[in-house]
Amino acid sequence: MTRAQLATVKIVAVLALAAAPFLLSPFSITLLNYVGIYSLVAVGLVLLTGIVGIISFGQAAFIGIAAYATAWVSAINGQSPWLGLVLAIVLTCTVAAVLGLATLRLQGHFLSLSTIAWGLSIGFLFGNIDGLGGFNGLSNIPPISIGSYALSEGWQIYYLIWAFVVAVLILLNNLLNSRLGRAMRTMRGGKTLVESLGVSAYWVNLTAFVIAAFLAALSGWLYAHLSRFISPTPFEPLAGIEYLMMAMIGGATSLLGGIVGAAVIIFLKNAVQDYLPVIAKGASGQLEIVVFASIFILFLQRARQGIVPFLSRFLPQPQPKRPEPAPPLPLRNQPAPGEVLLQVEGAERRFGGLIAVNKVSFEVRAGEILGLIGPNGAGKSTMFNLLTGALACNSGKIVFAGRSIERLSQAKIARAGIARTFQHVKLRPRMTLLDNVLLGTYTRTKAGLISGALRLERQEEASARAEAMRQLERIGLGDHPFELAGNLPLGNQRLLEIARALAADPLLLVLDEPAAGLRRNEKQKLAELLANLRREHVTILLVEHDMEFVMNLVDRIVVMDFGTKLCEGDPAAIRNDARVQEAYLGSTV
Numbered sequence: 001m002t003r004a005q006l007a008t009v010k011i012v013a014v015l016a017l018a019a020a021p022f023l024l025s026p027f028s029i030t031l032l033n034y035v036g037i038y039s040l041v042a043v044g045l046v047l048l049t050g051i052v053g054i055i056s057f058g059q060a061a062f063i064g065i066a067a068y069a070t071a072w073v074s075a076i077n078g079q080s081p082w083l084g085l086v087l088a089i090v091l092t093c094t095v096a097a098v099l100g101l102a103t104l105r106l107q108g109h110f111l112s113l114s115t116i117a118w119g120l121s122i123g124f125l126f127g128n129i130d131g132l133g134g135f136n137g138l139s140n141i142p143p144i145s146i147g148s149y150a151l152s153e154g155w156q157i158y159y160l161i162w163a164f165v166v167a168v169l170i171l172l173n174n175l176l177n178s179r180l181g182r183a184m185r186t187m188r189g190g191k192t193l194v195e196s197l198g199v200s201a202y203w204v205n206l207t208a209f210v211i212a213a214f215l216a217a218l219s220g221w222l223y224a225h226l227s228r229f230i231s232p233t234p235f236e237p238l239a240g241i242e243y244l245m246m247a248m249i250g251g252a253t254s255l256l257g258g259i260v261g262a263a264v265i266i267f268l269k270n271a272v273q274d275y276l277p278v279i280a281k282g283a284s285g286q287l288e289i290v291v292f293a294s295i296f297i298l299f300l301q302r303a304r305q306g307i308v309p310f311l312s313r314f315l316p317q318p319q320p321k322r323p324e325p326a327p328p329l330p331l332r333n334q335p336a337p338g339e340v341l342l343q344v345e346g347a348e349r350r351f352g353g354l355i356a357v358n359k360v361s362f363e364v365r366a367g368e369i370l371g372l373i374g375p376n377g378a379g380k381s382t383m384f385n386l387l388t389g390a391l392a393c394n395s396g397k398i399v400f401a402g403r404s405i406e407r408l409s410q411a412k413i414a415r416a417g418i419a420r421t422f423q424h425v426k427l428r429p430r431m432t433l434l435d436n437v438l439l440g441t442y443t444r445t446k447a448g449l450i451s452g453a454l455r456l457e458r459q460e461e462a463s464a465r466a467e468a469m470r471q472l473e474r475i476g477l478g479d480h481p482f483e484l485a486g487n488l489p490l491g492n493q494r495l496l497e498i499a500r501a502l503a504a505d506p507l508l509l510v511l512d513e514p515a516a517g518l519r520r521n522e523k524q525k526l527a528e529l530l531a532n533l534r535r536e537h538v539t540i541l542l543v544e545h546d547m548e549f550v551m552n553l554v555d556r557i558v559v560m561d562f563g564t565k566l567c568e569g570d571p572a573a574i575r576n577d578a579r580v581q582e583a584y585l586g587s588t589v
């Protein structure tokens with residue numbers, strides 16, 4: 001699909017939305033109003049759950065905070081609903097930020113369980129705070145007015161609701177294609193990957209959490225002024241589960257999925273309410289829940305990815321544009337060749353009684369390739385993890401570019417200029433080659449939430465895309481920048497990881513067993529790339545088990561065995577060292 005065709009589809013969709021009140025019955029418009037309101041929550045959950053990977057059952061509580069805030073402002077204190085909107089957003093986002101700060105360091109299901117805990121307790125509060133109407137709720141909530149024009153009819157508020165939905169879609173779509181959005185889309189690749197790019201996983205989680213709460217707040221505000229009455233029931237965790245169902249049924253990885261999911265659940269609910277009493281006289285209330293549970297189980301078994309991702313496979317995709325030349329991103333000040341860049345002094349790491357790295361010292365000088373080799377279990381990976389911050393040293397010092405890094409987080413070490421690759425490749429398989437490499441530019445760019453959502457960072461984004469394209473071409477994969485990374489063979493995936501690391505313009509490139517699992521011709525291609533980088537004086541620390549692969553590539557070698565440094569020297573000296581030959585099971589190397 002060309003960009004012009006895509007624009008036409010979007011214009012037709014907006015015109016259809018605008019024409020709906022003239023064509024549909026008031027009841028259908030009421031249903032569409034609820035679809036819009038719930039879409040906002042579901043789209044927030046797409047971001048939070050589908051994209052960032054945090055399963056939240058607690059969104060209904062955020063909707064409730066906003067709904068009660070605006071009801072308190074407008075129904076109890078007689079102020080404008082717009083003032084209610086301000087309080088709703090401030091209060092909801094503040095509560096979300098506090099809850100996020102307290103819980104987002106929890107991992108996996110513990111985090112999800114915590115959302116049930118606070119969802120329950122906030123839901124319980126609404127009925128028990130004096131002055132908020134108790135379990136009977138609050139009525140007489142006024143309609144939203146624009147000037148003196150009150151949006152009291154369904155079709156009037158319809159336009160406001162859908163204007164919000166369309167604006168949210170546009171802003172979130174922009175965000176997901178920006179620097180921060182790419183970091184969010186990487187969160188499901190695991191904390192180690194994200195932090196290795198210089199991204200703080202915690203802050204990205206918190207940002208997504210507050211954005212989802214913000215969208216729930218918008219929804220709660222609209223809900224209160226549409227229904228003009230609120231009570232605690234719709235804000236209990238049971239409703240939170242329904243929002244999660246909307247996001248999952250629509251397709252939790254697609255923003256449109258949030259809208260489609262909300263529509264499917266609301267129309268289905270309506271149909272079930274219409275037809276179930278006819279089929280099951282008397283017991284329809286209880287059966288409704290059973291019917292929904294059955295549909296959801298069927299869905300989980302048959303179409304887990306959701307409706308929109310499933311259908312989009314059959315639809316023509318928009319043609320992406322190749323990056324055009326743009327001014328370069330800022331470069332780091334590289335140290336002078338020969339200067340000591342990394343100094344490891346007496347690094348030690350124990351696992352219980354086992355000393356995996358035992359007082360190891362060595363240094364890497366700018367412009368050289370140093371090989372760190374050793375047989376299985378020698379402690380190379382542990383040493384690698386100490387350098388990149390994935391593990392902390394028990395004792396010893398690691399100084400990088402004049403700065404102690406042994407206590408720094410992975411993200412801070414990445415920002416200091418160490419870029420790494422992984423022994424078990426960590427790419428985002430459903431992202432394009434270009435987007436994967438773009439992730440590497442995170443530490444060299446600045447755009448945040450607002451500039452990403454409003455596309456204020458076009459210049460920087462153009463420069464980052466041009467840089468990513470340059471790195472793709474540098475590794476020989478520039479022909480198909482929009483191929484999905486997961487489609488590449490392992491050898492090319494490793495090259496892609498190197499391109500991503502190079503896009504950070506690192507002071508030091510650290511490669512973790514890059515030749516592991518590669519075929520002969522893939523190894524050759526990798527060796528050629530590393531030889532080219534060597535000619536360009538890129539400083540590289542190569543941690544590798546395969547000694548033959550290392551020999552022709554590196555300037556110096558450090559050999560580890562049983563956690564200690566066995567010896568150090570140039571490749572020829574190492575090849576002839578009897579201790580090294582013995583360590584490698586007596587084989588001649």
Ligand SMILES: Nc1ncnc2c1ncn2[C@@H]1O[C@H](COP(=O)(O)OP(=O)(O)OP(=O)(O)O)[C@@H](O)[C@H]1O
Binds near residue numbers: 351379380
């Ligand atoms: N998280 C851990 N907990 C306990 N022991 C560990 C841990 N990580 C590594 N070890 C142990 O530390 C020693 C060094 O392991 P390490 O993975 O660093 O060696 P390696 O040289 O990278 O080996 P390989 O080439 O097989 O990857 C091994 O005995 C290993 O079992």
